Amino acid sequence: MTKTPNLRVSLAQISPAWLDRAATLAKVEKSIKQAAGEGSQLVVFGEALVPGYPFWPDLTGGAQFDSAVQKDLFAHYSSQAVDIDAGDLHGVCEVARENSCAVYLGCIERPADRGGQSLYASLVYITPGGQIGSVHRKLCPTYEERLVWSAGDGHGLQVHDLAGFRVGGLNCWENWMPLPRAALYAQGENVHVAVWPGSERNTADITRFIARESRSWVLSVSALMHADWIGDGMPHADMIKQSVSGWMTDGGSCIAGPDGQWLLEPQTQKEGVFSAELDLAAVRRERQNFDPAGHYARPDVTRLTVDRTRQNTVNFKD
Secondary structure, three states, X not given: XXXXXXXXXXXXXXXXXXXXXXXXXXXXXXXXXXXXXXXXOEEEOOOOOEOOOOOHHXXXXXXXXXXXXXXXXXXXXXXXXXXXXXXXXXXXXXXXXXXXXXXXXXXXXXXXXXXXXXXXXXXXXXXXXXXXXXXEEOOOOOHHHHHOOOOOOOOOOOOEEEOOEEEEEEEHXXXXXXXXXXXXXXXXXXXXXXXXXXXXXXXXXXXXXXHHHHOOEEEEEEOEEEHHHOOOOOXXXXXXXXXXXXXXXXXXXXXXXXXXXXXXXXXXXXXXXXXXXXEHHHHHHHHOOOOOXXXXXXXXXXXXXXXXXXXXXXXXXX
């Protein structure tokens, strides 16, 4: 029998240097080197890791309109966001290229093609050659996130060939959205990356559910954040510190197989690079009785239309 491909992957469950882009990117680059040193071909990071998740609206009256506090915090967050066109991820891309390791990285993007000031929770795929493969802007920010992040589009609903596998990913509660999941399944996805700001309560159930639904490997990767790690060099740090204690996100990174069973159970309250080997044969075995975009689909009855154009507010004709 022909040997099926294997893929070694790493979940980098690390904390950001909260709201410090440069220091957080340095931690990302270090984790990529560590994962590659363990033989990994893909390393994944949590949602909004660079420069960190916006915890403050829930802690500082974020819904108050025209608040000077919220303006200060947003302005600081914006200053630390990622401008891909300006080269903010160049260092990460170089480390990926030098180590021949693909990367999924959650970051806060401040894209020039939307005016350069609004923020998006974006999942960036970097190829083993160090190229930006796709940038998926979160379709619908969740609850208080909508006070900080903008709604994305379908441009990044893409999968990528990697060592004989097809990898794709979604941000946080997007993973609860059936149609975006279906869009990835239809492109042959067999490794699904689900990125989260953190917490086992998010990952414990849905990771295994998506694995069973898709008959794919599912990698859930989270960040960590503890109140003690809030620095003093940001606006209104004292106000934020007075409103929170203990673990703000406790991790929960895990891997489920195509049969829905754990390969790596949720890991909590510790930083680490957790590595595992994925076998494509496991996908093929489980697709024998159910393939949601193949033999078990009925496109003559139900079909999905996906708009993958990058949304913009203006088209210039010079």
